[in-house]
Amino acid sequence: MYLRSLAIAPLLMATVLAVPAAARTGPVDVRVPGAEYTVSARLADLTTTGTRLTGHTDPADWAGLEAPGTTTPSAVPGVQVDGYFPDTSKTNTNHGWNHDSQFVIRLPDHWNGGLVVAGPPGLREQYANDRIISDQVLAKGYAYAATDKGNTGPEIYKDGDRPGDAVMEWHRRVTELTVAAKQVTDRHYGRTPRFTYAAGLSAGGYLVRWQLEHRPSLYTGGLDWNALTFTADGGLLATLPPALRAYPRAKEGDRSAHAAMLAAGYPEGSERQWEWHHKNQWDLLQRVVREELDPGYDGPAQAGTPLCPEGTGAGCDTDYHFASRPRAVHKAVKRIALTGSIRRPLISIQGSLDALTPPAAFGDVYHRMVTNAGRAGLHRYVMVPGGAHTDGLVVLDQDHLRPMLGNFTAALSDLEAWTRPTSTS
Structure with a gap:
């Protein structure tokens, strides 16, 4: 039976590892293994409070994903790395690069030893999760990495040679960034992450599920939010x-x-x-x-x-x-279909009033798939009463819809407690 409510477990924080003082004041040149191009910058604030002032995010990319009046954490100094991996498609115009497989990596000065990797919902780009995921995890001390999935916009089907190629590239790019980001933390902080989580909303949630099914060795666990689910029945x-x-x-x-x-x-x-x-x-x-x-x-x-x-x-x-x-x-x-055969702990939060990936056809279905695959012990399915597909839709029916961002942050704490039971404060 899936969970209908989420108990907010006590936050079990890892020991925070600060960047050496010399690294905080000296020049910045972070190399990303496999990247074709990178540019690094030391920022006073890696969250959107700071990055939208310095041009290190794109507010248009996260427009509509949060409820009006949402406030997010701020004041997280550190280093941001922007760049791209080799690719032939050019749908992503960020920075005037006209180059796909763009990514962003954020390295907070006060690091908790963890890494969160995300892909964007829908047809968006690498900054789409900056408010709903990046700000939240940076405030906890996580390093953060996000990809544009290798193709963006309403013509993704032009990328690739055969049906499904564009979607399969999404998974390859998440894997590529996860591997590279771990090496980046090793060089920047002196060690690789002790825990790595995949997180995402909608299509980004689909990426989380696929990674935990196919690349489990890269992750400690995953967290998805109103995840898209491709199945053999068509999704x-x-x-x-x-x-x-x-x-x-x-x-x-x-x-x-x-x-x-x-x-x-x-x-x-x-x-x-x-x-x-x-x-x-x-x-x-x-x-x-x-x-x-x-x-x-x-x-x-x-x-x-x-x-x-x-x-x-x-x-x-x-x-x-x-x-x-x-x-x-x-x-x-x-x-491109999922199987339900996850091999790392996964928490899925699902809005009960989601009208794009409705629970009966998506969240409920995937939970059954996980159970049928014999992996029920690795899946916690949380139904959020009144949740729509994105929090920005709350304005359409304020009498019945409610934001889910708080459920996401609570689920992250729950995932930490589940996967790191021996962590100490």
């Missing part, structure tokens, strides 16, 4: 088209269409979010993900026709039926 390709078909009719008061939305897994009580998701996410993500995994569906067109009405027919993503697609399409999806 988003199975859940988005029913919403695209039913919502326009449900909006007009068609009760059978409303029932179809609920039957597809969209939570009762999330209705006030549906219009926003229909305009901004369901259609876009369906077309982008489908083009990446099933490019033949719309022939020579790329990513279909936006918001084509139900009944348009061939090539319209509203009429897409994953189950009836050719074997090659199912093979492409299986290539």
